[in-house]
Amino acid sequence: MSLPAKVSEIIAKGVRIAAPYSIEIGEEVPLDRISAQGVVFHSGTKIFGAQTLISAGSIIGSEGPATVVDCQLGRQVELKGGCFKSSVFLDRASLADGAHVREGTLLEEETKAGHTVGLKQTILFPFVALGSLINFCDCLMAGGTAGNDHSEVGSSYVHFNYTPQQDKATPSLIGDVARGVMLNQPPIFLGGQGGIVGPLRIDYGSVITAGTVWRRDSEGAKLLHGAESRPFGQNYQAGLYGDIKRKVYNNIIYIANLLALQQWYQHVRSPFFRKQEMGEALMIGAQSLLAAAIAERLKQFRAFSEKMHKSAAIIEDSGNGTGDICRRQLELLEKWPEMEAHFQAPLDGDEAGHYRDIFLEMFLKRSPENDYIAAIRALNEDARRAGTRWMQWIVDDVSDRVLGSLPSFRSFLA
Numbered sequence: 449m450s451l452p453a454k455v456s457e458i459i460a461k462g463v464r465i466a467a468p469y470s471i472e473i474g475e476e477v478p479l480d481r482i483s484a485q486g487v488v489f490h491s492g493t494k495i496f497g498a499q500t501l502i503s504a505g506s507i508i509g510s511e512g513p514a515t516v517v518d519c520q521l522g523r524q525v526e527l528k529g530g531c532f533k534s535s536v537f538l539d540r541a542s543l544a545d546g547a548h549v550r551e552g553t554l555l556e557e558e559t560k561a562g563h564t565v566g567l568k569q570t571i572l573f574p575f576v577a578l579g580s581l582i583n584f585c586d587c588l589m590a591g592g593t594a595g596n597d598h599s600e601v602g603s604s605y606v607h608f609n610y611t612p613q614q615d616k617a618t619p620s621l622i623g624d625v626a627r628g629v630m631l632n633q634p635p636i637f638l639g640g641q642g643g644i645v646g647p648l649r650i651d652y653g654s655v656i657t658a659g660t661v662w663r664r665d666s667e668g669a670k671l672l673h674g675a676e677s678r679p680f681g682q683n684y685q686a687g688l689y690g691d692i693k694r695k696v697y698n699n700i701i702y703i704a705n706l707l708a709l710q711q712w713y714q715h716v717r718s719p720f721f722r723k724q725e726m727g728e729a730l731m732i733g734a735q736s737l738l739a740a741a742i743a744e745r746l747k748q749f750r751a752f753s754e755k756m757h758k759s760a761a762i763i764e765d766s767g768n769g770t771g772d773i774c775r776r777q778l779e780l781l782e783k784w785p786e787m788e789a790h791f792q793a794p795l796d797g798d799e800a801g802h803y804r805d806i807f808l809e810m811f812l813k814r815s816p817e818n819d820y821i822a823a824i825r826a827l828n829e830d831a832r833r834a835g836t837r838w839m840q841w842i843v844d845d846v847s848d849r850v851l852g853s854l855p856s857f858r859s860f861l862a
Contacts, residue, residue, distance in 0.1 A: 458482060458489075467491040483725055486524075490514075499534075501729050511545035511563075520733030522557075523724065535567075536734045544580070552741045554734065557821055558595055562603065569619075569744055571709070573628050574821060579603030579640060587620040588705065590628025591652050592635040599623065602640025602658060609646050613687065617695060617752035618646035619702040619745060625709045626839035627652065629716075630832045631824045634669060647698035665698070689759040691773050693857050696780060699752075703745050703791055704846035708839045710738045711795060715804060716811065716835075720820040746791060749784075756781040776856050783853040790849040795842055803838035810834055 451459075454473035459465055462484030471489055474496040482495075485504035489495075492513030495502075500516060505524035508514045512529030519532050522539040529545030535553035543549065546564035559572045562580030572578075573590035575598035582601060586609040591599035599622070609618040622644075627633050636650060639658030644650070648662070653669025656662050660674045713735055721731035756777040763774040810831040811823070827835070851858055 454479065462487075464488045465493075471495075481726060481729060485725070499733065501726055501733060503539075503724070503726055503730065520730050522730060534737075536730075536737050538730075538734075550585075552737060552744055554737055554741070569741060571706075571741070573599075573623070574631060575599070577601070579605065583607065585609050586616065586618055586646060587622060588625070588702070589636070590623030590625070591633050593631055593633075597635060599635040599637070601638045602642070604641040605638055606643035607646055608643055608661075612684075613689065613755065615752045615755060616748045617699050618748075619699065620644055620646040621649045621698070621702050621705060623650070623652055624843075625705040625712070626836045626843060629709075629712055629824070629839060630827070630836060631821070632832065647695055647702065649698060649701065665694070685762060687755070687758045688762045689756070689777060691776070692756075692780065693776055695752075696776075696854070696857060697851075699745070699749050700847050700850050701843065703742060703749070704843040704850075706738065706742050706745065707791070707795060707846055708842040710735070710742065711800075711804070711842060712839065713738060715808060717820060720818065720823070723818050742791075746788060750788065753780050753784040772856065776854075779854055779856050786853045787850050790853065791846065793849070795846075800838075800842060800845070803834070803841050807831065807834040807838045 451468055452473070454475065454477065455468050455471050457479055458473065459468060461479065463482065464487065465471055470491040472494040476498045477495050477500055478498065481501040483502060483504040487502055487504065488507045490509035493509040494515040497518030499518040501520040503521055503523045506521045507526045508516060510526065510528045514527050514529050515531045516527065517533040519534065520536045522537060524540045525537045526542040528543060530543065530547030530549065532547065532549045534551040535549050538556045540558045541555040542560040543565060544561060544563040547561065548566045550568035552569035553567045554571045556572060557574040559574065559576050561578035564581050565578055566583040566585065568585040570584055571588040575592045575595055576589050577598050578584060578601045580603045582603065582605045584601060584605065584607045587607050589599055607620060610616055611618065622636055623633065634653035636652060637655045638644065639656055639660065641658055642656060642660045645661065645663045649665045651667050651669060654666055655671050657673040660672065662672055662674055666672055718731050721727040760774050760777045768774060811827065
């Protein structure tokens with residue numbers, strides 16, 4: 449019995465395969481997007497998708513069967529077992545067996561996860577580590593300075609991202625983009641057998657104790673502990689929302705952070721991608737993923753806004769239609785097209801370009817030639833402040849423009 453042609457070709461190319469009859473490679477997979485330098489496919493590996501890219505030194509399936517579909521892998525990535533679809537893994541990212549990684553996931557350099565971890569629409573900045581038995585979808589996490597000083601999510605942790613009202617306008621920001629990209633922030637610790645209820649924001653240096661389910665935004669480095677609440681019961685009506693201003697604000701801030709990160713990839717990261725084998729394709733994969741992540745968040749935010757029609761009608765039927773809660777719901781419903789246009793507006797105006805150019809001039813003077821992590825670490829404090837000012841300007845500008853469409857929400861900032 450002869451080997452399938454694709455498997456024979458990839459072995460001839462130099463990919464190490466100890467059990468070739470156990471390997472499956474889709475006819476659509478372009479073999480020129482799989483490096484021959486140190487790549488290993490263990491028994492049970494399945495590779496599908498025309499967008500798949502596997503860079504030098506990557507190892508797939510070392511702990512169990514692994515299926516990779518339309519993913520882009522940087523150098524020395526280890527996907528030890530599980531299913532991985534439409535995601536990007538940058539250099540030295542690692543996931544143990546049983547992973548279920550779905551669309552919109554971006555794991556940056558040296559991120560790692562234990563066994564049986566579920567991710568979707570998840571962005572982890574360098575060094576972030578996840579334990580085992582975790583469901584951590586629809587969130588961005590940053591913090592930490594190195595592999596031995598990293599943000600951590602304990603085992604058996606959940607980001608609760610789906611509401612009883614069946615909406616997913618629930619993204620959580622654990623850290624942020626403006627400071628997180630500088631790789632100099634204190635780590636965040638989310639203790640095991642707990643969870644956070646999105647959408648919320650947690651600041652650098654925070655610790656949530658094991659067993660705690662946290663539901664509130666928290667500014668500054670805090671030790672957060674939530675005692676178990678007493679059982680209670682109250683009337684519940686499907687389709688009825690309460691005051692939505694915090695949820696709306698957190699969605700706006702989250703999308704604004706993604707837009708800032710998109711600019712960071714375009715102007716700061718792109719030269720480093722281009723200096724490695726197949727780096728141009730990896731860069732395109734990462735940028736496409738960020739664009740898709742923004743589109744997903746807009747889709748979920750739009751669906752949430754449309755639910756306000758039913759909720760406001762319920763409130764009006766109860767005789768409370770003139771109150772602040774109903775007014776905000778109707779305002780979100782009415783103003784969504786205007787808000788969406790603000791999210792999609794160009795970010796390359798004069799002021800944005802001014803802050804960007806100040807940082808890039810400082811960055812390029814000190815940047816090592818090939819290593820992104822080393823380049824960020826080489827920045828002096830003035831350069832870090834300039835880069836953070838640029839990123840934060842984008843977040844603030846987008847947020848201010850969107851909130852300008854929602855006058856009854858602006859009091860949230862007071």
